[in-house]
Amino acid sequence: MSKTLIRVNSITLSYDGVNVIENLSFDICEGDYLCIIGENGSGKSTLLNAILGLKRPTLGKIELCGIKRREIGVLTQQNPVSKDFPALVCEVVESGCLNRAKNGLFINKSAKKTAFENMERLGVTSIARHPYRDLSGGQRQRVALARALSAAEKMLILDEPVTSLDAKTTYDIYSLIHDLNRRHKMTVVTVTHDIDAALKNGTKILRINKDSVFFGTVDEYLRLDEAKAYVDADHKQNGDDIPFGEGGFRYMGGAK
Amino acid sequence: MTLNILTLNFAQAISRLGEYLSYGFIRNALIVTVLVSVSAALLGVVLVLKRYSLLGDGLSHVAFGAAAIAATLGILDLEMITLPVTILAAVILLTLSGKKIMGDAAVAIISAGALAVGYTIMKVGGGEANLGGDVCTALFGSQEILASDTTDIVIIATITALLIVLTVIFRHKLFSLTLDERVARATGTKTGLYNLAIAVVTATVIVIGMKLAGALLISSLIIFPAMSAMRLCKSFKLSLLLSPIIAAIGALLGVLLSIILETPVGATVAAVDILIYVITHIIKGKS
Ligand SMILES: Nc1ncnc2c1ncn2[C@@H]1O[C@H](COP(=O)(O)OP(=O)(O)OP(=O)(O)O)[C@@H](O)[C@H]1O
Ligand SMILES: [Mg+2]
Numbered sequence A: 001m002s003k004t005l006i007r008v009n010s011i012t013l014s015y016d017g018v019n020v021i022e023n024l025s026f027d028i029c030e031g032d033y034l035c036i037i038g039e040n041g042s043g044k045s046t047l048l049n050a051i052l053g054l055k056r057p058t059l060g061k062i063e064l065c066g067i068k069r070r071e072i073g074v075l076t077q078q079n080p081v082s083k084d085f086p087a088l089v090c091e092v093v094e095s096g097c098l099n100r101a102k103n104g105l106f107i108n109k110s111a112k113k114t115a116f117e118n119m120e121r122l123g124v125t126s127i128a129r130h131p132y133r134d135l136s137g138g139q140r141q142r143v144a145l146a147r148a149l150s151a152a153e154k155m156l157i158l159d160e161p162v163t164s165l166d167a168k169t170t171y172d173i174y175s176l177i178h179d180l181n182r183r184h185k186m187t188v189v190t191v192t193h194d195i196d197a198a199l200k201n202g203t204k205i206l207r208i209n210k211d212s213v214f215f216g217t218v219d220e221y222l223r224l225d226e227a228k229a230y231v232d233a234d235h236k237q238n239g240d241d242i243p244f245g246e247g248g249f250r251y252m253g254g255a256k
Numbered sequence B: 001m002t003l004n005i006l007t008l009n010f011a012q013a014i015s016r017l018g019e020y021l022s023y024g025f026i027r028n029a030l031i032v033t034v035l036v037s038v039s040a041a042l043l044g045v046v047l048v049l050k051r052y053s054l055l056g057d058g059l060s061h062v063a064f065g066a067a068a069i070a071a072t073l074g075i076l077d078l079e080m081i082t083l084p085v086t087i088l089a090a091v092i093l094l095t096l097s098g099k100k101i102m103g104d105a106a107v108a109i110i111s112a113g114a115l116a117v118g119y120t121i122m123k124v125g126g127g128e129a130n131l132g133g134d135v136c137t138a139l140f141g142s143q144e145i146l147a148s149d150t151t152d153i154v155i156i157a158t159i160t161a162l163l164i165v166l167t168v169i170f171r172h173k174l175f176s177l178t179l180d181e182r183v184a185r186a187t188g189t190k191t192g193l194y195n196l197a198i199a200v201v202t203a204t205v206i207v208i209g210m211k212l213a214g215a216l217l218i219s220s221l222i223i224f225p226a227m228s229a230m231r232l233c234k235s236f237k238l239s240l241l242l243s244p245i246i247a248a249i250g251a252l253l254g255v256l257l258s259i260i261l262e263t264p265v266g267a268t269v270a271a272v273d274i275l276i277y278v279i280t281h282i283i284k285g286k287s
Helices: A044-051 A089-100 A109-121 A137-151 A167-184 A195-201 A218-222 A225-239 B002-021 B024-049 B053-072 B079-098 B104-125 B131-140 B143-147 B150-169 B171-179 B181-186 B191-232 B236-261 B265-284
Strands: A004-015 A018-029 A033-037 A059-064 A072-075 A155-159 A187-191 A204-208 A213-217
Touching: A004 A044, A018 A044, A018 A059, A018 A187, A018 A204, A033 A044, A033 A167, A033 A195, A044 A155, A044 A187, A072 A137, A072 B181, A089 A109, A089 A137, A089 B171, A109 A137, A137 A155, A137 A167, A155 A167, A167 A187, A167 A195, A195 A218, A204 A218, A213 A218, A218 A225, B002 B024, B002 B236, B024 B053, B024 B143, B024 B150, B024 B171, B024 B191, B024 B236, B024 B265, B053 B079, B053 B104, B053 B131, B053 B191, B079 B104, B079 B191, B131 B191, B143 B191, B143 B265, B150 B171, B150 B191, B171 B181, B171 B191, B171 B236, B181 B191, B191 B236, B191 B265, B236 B265
Parallel strands: A033 A187, A033 A204, A072 A155, A155 A187
Antiparallel strands: A004 A018, A004 A059, A204 A213
């Protein structure tokens, strides 16, 4: 049994008195690859915010046991950087390494190296000295991911990491995260709408919907009716040829 | 003919400038203006990027209100009142806008409120003699800057030096904090503490800058050099470096121009800063 890093203890999350999530409990353990799925507006981002300490639960609490906040790499859903923020791509990625420095103030050689490696991984080294404000949506997403990877010492928390990425990048990033998780023991928590990729790469599934919640391993999830229905529908879809739809990457899914 | 007159006037102006520069008080005024502008511009980068430009503006109105009350009460050392009041207002405004309860409405309410209260108190309890002049001075700055003595210079130089050192040490933190405060907080940065520090620095810069540029113009010293630098630079580091340099140039030009044209120092510096901003716009084109 691996070590528990984050313990979510019967939390209720609400906005202006309206509950979005009620009485939810689960643990995030070392080495987990937890995929959070659910419809639009079901409260996935809200839950991530609560885990990140950005939203206070109305009831219950979230404990960080085996991990410190500064060991987490974060990618949020909305990218709030304004159109005129002066920042080079490398500045953005390097800032992710800040928490690795002892005093959290200066970026040392090894942090710079980490940043560079992650820029390589995400294929943004060629634009390292470009202004971040001039990038396309997909390029920004890659840079933000490189930053999150640079910050992640033990855990990656990602909200829809592959939105607005092209097919190849999506595949590469799934492989990358899979590799980090399996080989480098990186704990991953990700919100995704790509259920295929979630079932392929993930180790655990948290499905939140208005009326029911499921938390368990991927195998347990696959035994549910809804998963069967999904897989069936999926097979039918697979028969038609829809080359690159949502979830069209099943065959490339996780790099094994 | 016209050219002759122009050259003549120019020659006169230059000789007048030369004469003025030989006065110690003019040199003092130059030094103080440059220092205040540099502090304001350093702070400006952070305020503009954190979208707190409005906060700076609101706080200067609070400082005006506090100064009006202090003056009416007959307190001589205005900073004794304006600094703590402005710091308090900064902290209150930051906590409010941080919680997104009211955002810019909070700033508007407090700044308009402070102006109204300040002016009313000046009228009711204050010196009947030269009220118009006093109000004008408090709002637009005074020529008192020309009377800066060594103590003033030492205080302002210390604050400026401290601000430069702090900015250099915390530049990476400031970057994370302005780039994405939520992620910074989620990854363990004590954003509340940093925001508090920024609020205190803002209040301090506004209070020391008020004498020069007044409540209404100090925010242009904060905002414009930063905006110009951010327009010219692609990187955060360079913007942070260029903003105070632009401000120093603006301050020097502004003071010299105000001597030649016999215009108010603060307003002239502000006008030069704005002019520089317009020029950066023209250079870089609109986007
Ligand atoms: N700041 C907010 N104030 C009030 N209500 C909010 C706020 N943010 C989210 N909500 C509401 O909470 C619910 C959950 O939102 P959330 O963003 O967590 O959904 P999500 O599962 O991440 O959806 P998506 O798949 O579209 O990203 C929604 O009904 C939304 O309207
Ligand atoms: Mg969401």
